[in-house]
Amino acid sequence: MIFSLRKEEILIDILVRLPAKSLVRFLCTCKSWSDLVGSSSFVSTHLHRNITKHAHVHLLCLHHPNVRRQVNPDDPYVTQEFQWSLFPNETFEECSKLSHPLGSTEHYGIYGSSNGLVCISDEILNFDSPILMWNPSVRKFRTAPTSTNINLKFAYVALQFGFHHAVNDYKVVRMMRTNKDALAVEVYSLRTDSWKMIEAIPPWLKCTWQHHRGTFFNGVAYHIIQKGPIFSIMSFDSGSEEFEEFIAPDAVCSSWGLCIDVYNDQICLLSGFYGCEDEGLDKIDL
Known part of the structure; x- marks a missing residue:
């Protein structure tokens, strides 16, 4: 019995060092290996090791097919x-x-990635855009079911995807707004393969959410919202389903080129712009 357990420990220690693509091949080796590699405990161990050691x-x-192509309008790769x-x-x-x-x-875009899974949907989002959770390493994907909670046509849709450690689940957060400022927030759970409509939306969010690019970090979706000249950061925890608001620094005074993203495991406000000299324009001091 002790020898048998020791053999399994050695096998696990070997298999957790392999990339996901190689592990998929071992699913067909025998039933015991298939059960082992497919078990939730092994998946967690394999994932934890790769994240800790930044492996694979x-x-x-x-x-473009030619990664190193020069910027040339006559380049045949452009077409x-x-x-x-x-x-x-x-x-x-x-x-x-x-x-x-x-x-x-x-016309497809990436709306987040976590632990080897990538969320893909239409480049121009609509309320009925297909949403896929794709593992490119093993070439498998799952399509989120069509939500039955929506009976309105939304003009603006935002999408975020990521992993929530506290609930051990992958989440998709979809925020939608009509031209009349009606707002809806839905959360998809990969574990239950279902959507949930969030009913308790704070009043300050219903009339201020704009279609700015958001991000997802540690199970929380972040968006930039604007109230006149004042900018705020809205956070939505996909696990606890709670909203929070944080006032942005006074230096943030324009939405042009403004986005929110993750850098060095922290949420950052980023402002992208081109210098006048780069565009061949004159620079004028005011």
Whole structure:
């Protein structure tokens, strides 16, 4: 019995060091290996090790077939379709070309990634846009079911995706607003494969949410909202389903080029702009 347990420990210690692509092949080796690799405890152990040691990290890129092409309007690659590829984080040498899970790369965007899963949907979002959770390493995906909570057509839709450690679940947060400022917030759970409409929306959010780019970090969705000249950060915890508001620094006075993102495990407000000299314009001191 002790020897048998020792053998399993050694096997687990070997398998957790392998990338997901290799583990998928072992699912067909025998039933005991398939049960082991597919167990929730092994998945958690494998994931924790890779995150801690930053092992098997890849970048998912949408690019022209010729990655190193020069910017030239006469370049024949300009008219070709983009393609998805995986690049190792250390070398950035293309290691695997991917086929989009729906067979097309046009008009699709990435709305978050976590632990090897990528959330993909339409580049221009609508309330009925298909939402896919895709694992490009093993080329498997799941499509979120159509929500039955919505009976309005929304003009603006925002989407965030990520993992919530406290509830051990992957979440998609979808915020929608009509032209008449009616607001709806839905949360999709990968574990239950279902949507939930959030009923308790604070009054300050119903009339102030704008279609600014948001982000997702540690199970919380973040958005920029604006009340006249004042900017705030709205947070929504996809686990506790609670909203919070944080006033942005006084230096934030314009929404042009403003976005919120994650940098060095912290939420940051970023402002992107081009210098006048870069655009061939004159610079005038006021």
